[in-house]
Amino acid sequence: MTKEKKKKNHVPVRLNALFLAVFFLFSVLIFRLGYVQIVQGEEYHRSADKKENVTARLDAPRGKMFDTQDRVVVDNKPLYSITYTRTQKTSAEDRQAIAKKLAGYIQKDTKSVTERDKKDYFIFLNKKEVESRISLKEKKGLSDDAYYNLMLDRITKKDLKSFTPHQIKVLAIKREMDRGYALTPQRIKIGATQKEIAAISEHLAELPGVDIKPDAKRDYPYGDTFKALFGQVKQIPQSKMDYYVSRGNERNDLVGTSFLEQQYESLLRGQKSKMKFVTDKSGNPVGDPVEVDGSRGKDLILTLNMQLQQKVEQVIEKELKQAKSGGSAYANRDLTSAYVVMLNPENGEVLSMAGKEYDKKTGKYKNAPFGTVYNSFAMGSAVKGATVLTGLQQGAITPNTHFYDAPLTFGDGRKMKSHESLGSIGPVKALEASSNVYMWNIAMKLAGYDYSHKRYIDRHVDQAFKTLRDSYSQFGLGVPTGIDLPSEATGYNTGVSDQLAQAMFFAIGQFDTYTPLQMAQYVSTIANNGYRMQPHLLKEVREPSVQPGKMGKLVYKFEPNVMNKIEMKQEYLDVVHQGFRQVMVGSKGTAAAYFKHKSYNPAGKTGTAEVDKKSRLNNKTLIGYAPYDHPEVAFAVVVPNVREGSLNNEIGAAALDEYFKLKKDGNKKN
Structure with a gap:
């Protein structure tokens, strides 16, 4: 066989090998693509819809105060709080249903419930009835805010007196729940009793979003002595909401609202513990959150003896x-x-x-x-x-x-x-x-x-x-x-x-x-x-x-x-x-x-x-x-x-x- 003929026979062999290799690679690729789409497609689809949120949990304990002789004058008393965390899809009706159930398990102070709170709640419970008190002529041309204000005006003292003590308690609980934001625990009650903790623990499955969390409350070893000037710690007043939010606070934070607690809020305020949530597109949590511990606020030594x-x-x-x-x-x-x-x-x-x-x-x-x-x-x-x-x-x-x-x-x-x-x-x-x-x-x-x-x-x-x-x-x-x-x-x-x-x-x-x-x-x-x-x-x-x-x-x-x-x-x-x-x-x-x-x-x-x-x-x-x-x-x-x-x-x-x-x-x- 001549040299030229041998060369011609060798070329097809190489081409066949190349085609075979390409075919094999395409087969692997197609097989992998099919596996990803069919077997793992749903999982990847969920992953594509996920996003990570970092949401503040409850405040860390505040710093303590000491007198000039290093005696503790303002301390933190450990206790448990009942909290509620809602999702982005939670409706007002959902919160109402949970508030009614909670009212059967806990006591709630209703002294802070205002007349406006009662009017809003009456409209929530009896919207159609209140709307019937406004004629079409009166409603014509009104903005939504003006229409709602007119509804408020149509609520009588008799309407407000119709609330039972139990309904007012439900209102007080729901009002706290409404103040919260998605995936942010909102305190419903600070200082739950052992009886309340036991009752809620037993019924947590029927109380979505409700939890029992360790918390702290200001404690005064010297009773009323100088207590007024130590100041108070409360939720952010509505009148100062913009100020605190601009400084990095969340709307449901507890802050010093008077005297020394207010004056030195930036020092006394602890570094919050945080929870990292993974949510779907609807904002619902996926899996368990990862907690990041916070730290207590700084301590103040006062000149006071x-x-x-x-x-x-x-x-x-x-x-x-x-x-x-x-x-x-x-x-x-x-x-x-x-x-x-x-x-x-x-x-x-x-x-x-x-x-x-x-x-x-x-x-x-x-x-x-x-x-x-x-x-x-x-x-x-x-x-x-x-x-x-x-x-x-x-x-x-x-x-x-x-x-x-x-x-x-x-x-x-x-x-x-x-x-x-x-x-x-x-x-x-x-x-x-x-x-x-x-x-x-x-x-x-x-x-x-x-x-x-x-x-x-x-x-x-x-x-x-x-x-x-x-x-x-x-x-x-x-x-x-x-x-x-x-x-x-x-x-x-x-x-x-x-x-x-x-x-x-x-x-x-x-x-x-x-x-x-x-x-x-x-x-x-x-x-x-x-x-x-x-x-x-x-x-x-x-x-x-x-x-x-x-x-x-x-x-x-x-x-x-x-x-x-x-x-x-x-x-x-x-x-x-x-x-x-x-x-x-x-x-x-x-x-x-x-x-x-x-x-x-x-x-x-x-x-x-x-x-x-x-x-x-x-x-x-x-x-x-x-x-x-x-x-x-x-x-x-x-x-x-x-x-x-x-x-x-x-x-x-x-x-x-x-x-x-x-x-x-x-x-x-x-």
Whole structure:
């Protein structure tokens, strides 16, 4: 066979092999395609319809709060909550059916159910009947919202009264279920009882979406002590929904809604645990979720001394009860409240903010620490330290200026006087004996009035108001103190008058009003030689503790903040220091009877502001600091509506006694 013939025979063999290989590969491909489409097609179809959702579960426990001695004052109490998680296809009718079943297994508070809730529910249950009350003519041209509002208007009081207590309970449960969002557990009841847990566990199969989950509730080891200012944790108020959602919250989150819980929400809020769901196109879960653990919020160390807080509350209540039950003709039957604030003047730390208010319903006194920040009063002579310093700074007086304290008479026949005629006195004696006449002379000087000739040299009464008010504000009177709470009252600015007498009343604390906290900051500024410190309740922020009895890692420490420094000669401040000390120990001292023998050497100023002359009601006040030569505590006492007595001094002395007693005892932990 020739070489050429052999070559021709070899080519078809190779082609046949190639064709055979291609045929084999196509057969495998077709077989695989058939297997995928026929055998695994349904599975892949489901996979193509799947998507992954990451949905927040329940909030993680919030951070705890501790006092300055590391005592737990706000804790988390473990409990169980009944929750409901709906799918995207769950209808209102589905939720109604589940709510009716749940109502048979749990108790639900209905106090928060509003009239609008009842109207909406009545429409839900009786839509056709309510629609029949609206004529076609009335309905014509109305938008959906306007039509619904008209339906609401057609619901009568009789309709609302037709609800049974059981129906209202169902409504309360359904209302919580309606607030939830798809695949997000919504709390129906926080703190389920063992009986409720057992009943629901037994019937979970007939309660789709209902679950029992571990949860936590705020717990207060010291009961009502300072509880009001710790604040509340609730679901996001509708009015603030947009704010919280924009910050990453979910609509059904629990957040701090007042005071410290609100102020430090971003710190106290825990890192949520999460559940990763796999859902189909309809949003229904496929398979079991994968849980990702969260973490507790950060812990707050407060400046508050809880033992001192309790002691001061006890002092206030004891003195109020004794004064209110007095048997004299002018017994303090109108006496209903008293407030005390104690600060560290050097750094602004709040040591105690205590208040007591009489509750007519219970016939008992309740803790009302918020009154120290949000209630304002005319404070009387306690502001005279600021008046003297204003006069010195403005050149109206010098440390050696004397005025003759005797009744002042004016052209219209008015007579204005101090509680007693004191003769020729300087600023120190004026503070000691609480001379009104001396302060009035300062006001007249500032207003350009020459009393000796009964005429104006250069009339500027309005400027006297501005000068006094601007000066007072440097001490924290009439302006925000800066305390770390969501808001605070700043007192009432009575405006400006062109009457000289009103400027004179301003100078003795009977014109504008101030809060007890403002008074404490004012006297702290004097104690601190003109440095006005920001009062604050937060001392430190720490990571959650991992070992019982030990604090977590330090994250943040509050640094004392000087809000302003009063540019004033030290000799002027020393005048007031001397005057305030004489108030407590001098022969004419208005508080000497209560403080002159105290070993902690206090300084301060009393005040009385007339509230109702006919009823003989006055606001009694006391401000001060101790020891006077090296102040470590400054305080303010305010007792509104006092008929007689020195309740301000009694409360102030007892509160200071408790402070120094605790210091001596070393603040032993409970």
